[in-house]
Amino acid sequence: MINILQKYHPVSQAFIAGLFTWVVTALGAATVFATKQVNRKVLDIMLGFAGGVMIAASYWSLLAPAIEMSKGKSLPAWFPAAAGFLLGGIFLRLIDKILPHLHLGFEMEDAEGIKTSWKRSTLLVLAVTLHNIPEGLAIGVAFGAVAAGLPSATMSGAIALAIGIGIQNFPEGFAISVPLRRDGMTRAKSFWYGQLSGVVEPISAVIGAAAVLVAKPILPYALAFAAGAMIFVVIEQVVPESQKEGNTDLATMGAMLGFVVMMILDVAFA
Numbered sequence: 001m002i003n004i005l006q007k008y009h010p011v012s013q014a015f016i017a018g019l020f021t022w023v024v025t026a027l028g029a030a031t032v033f034a035t036k037q038v039n040r041k042v043l044d045i046m047l048g049f050a051g052g053v054m055i056a057a058s059y060w061s062l063l064a065p066a067i068e069m070s071k072g073k074s075l076p077a078w079f080p081a082a083a084g085f086l087l088g089g090i091f092l093r094l095i096d097k098i099l100p101h102l103h104l105g106f107e108m109e110d111a112e113g114i115k116t117s118w119k120r121s122t123l124l125v126l127a128v129t130l131h132n133i134p135e136g137l138a139i140g141v142a143f144g145a146v147a148a149g150l151p152s153a154t155m156s157g158a159i160a161l162a163i164g165i166g167i168q169n170f171p172e173g174f175a176i177s178v179p180l181r182r183d184g185m186t187r188a189k190s191f192w193y194g195q196l197s198g199v200v201e202p203i204s205a206v207i208g209a210a211a212v213l214v215a216k217p218i219l220p221y222a223l224a225f226a227a228g229a230m231i232f233v234v235i236e237q238v239v240p241e242s243q244k245e246g247n248t249d250l251a252t253m254g255a256m257l258g259f260v261v262m263m264i265l266d267v268a269f270a
Helices: 010-033 040-069 078-098 120-147 155-182 187-196 200-214 216-243 248-268
Strands: none
Touching (some): 010 187, 010 200, 040 078, 040 120, 040 155, 040 216, 040 248, 078 120, 078 216, 120 187, 120 200, 120 216, 216 248
C-alpha cells in the first residue's frame, strides 16, 4: 500500500485516504439493508469506540509530531501545539454555533446552530458531517507532513491514521442510517443520508494537505489544529451521545478499546 501511494502527489494521497474513510462510512450505512433496529447498547459501544480512536489519533498522530517538529525553534516547543490545539477547538465551536444540526438521540427542540425548518434527517447528517471535518483535515495534514520531509512524519503513520479513522467511521454510518430507517425512511434513502455524511472527508483531506504544502511553517499548528478540532467533537458530541441512554460503562470500555486500537496502529506502523 505504501509503495502504491508514494507514486501519487501528496494531495492525491490525501484524497485517496479520504475516499477510503468515506467508503467505510458507506459500508456502515449499508447495514440498514439488513436491519432497521439498532441495539442501543451496541450503538453506544460503537460511539465510545469512535471517540477512543479520535482521542488516540489526536495525540499519537497529531500532537506528538507537532511537538517533536517544534523543538529547537525560536518559540517554545509547546507553543505551536498549544496554540493550534486551542484554535482547532475554537474553530469547531464557531461552526457548532452556526451550522444547524441535531445530535443522535436528541429531540428536534434540542437542535443546535442557526434555527431552521430543515428536516430531522438533514440535521442528523449535518451533525455527523461536522464530526467528519476535523477527521478529514487530520488525514490531509498527516500526508502533507510526510511530503514536507519531516522525520517525525512517516507515510506509514499517515496510513495508520487513515485506517484508524476509517475503522471508526463504520459505526458512524451505522448510527445515522439505521435510526433513520427506524423513523420510517426507506432503506435506500437511509443509506443515502448515512453515507452522505462522509463526503466531507476527502474534501477536507485535500484542503488540509494543500494548506500544508503551500505554507510548510504552519505544519505544527495545522497538526495541533486538527487534534483540537477532533477533541472538541469527542467531548461535545461523541461522549454525550454514547452515554445519553445510561450505558456509561459499556461506552467507556468501547472508548478504551478504540484508544488502544488506534495506539497499536500508530505504533505498529511507525
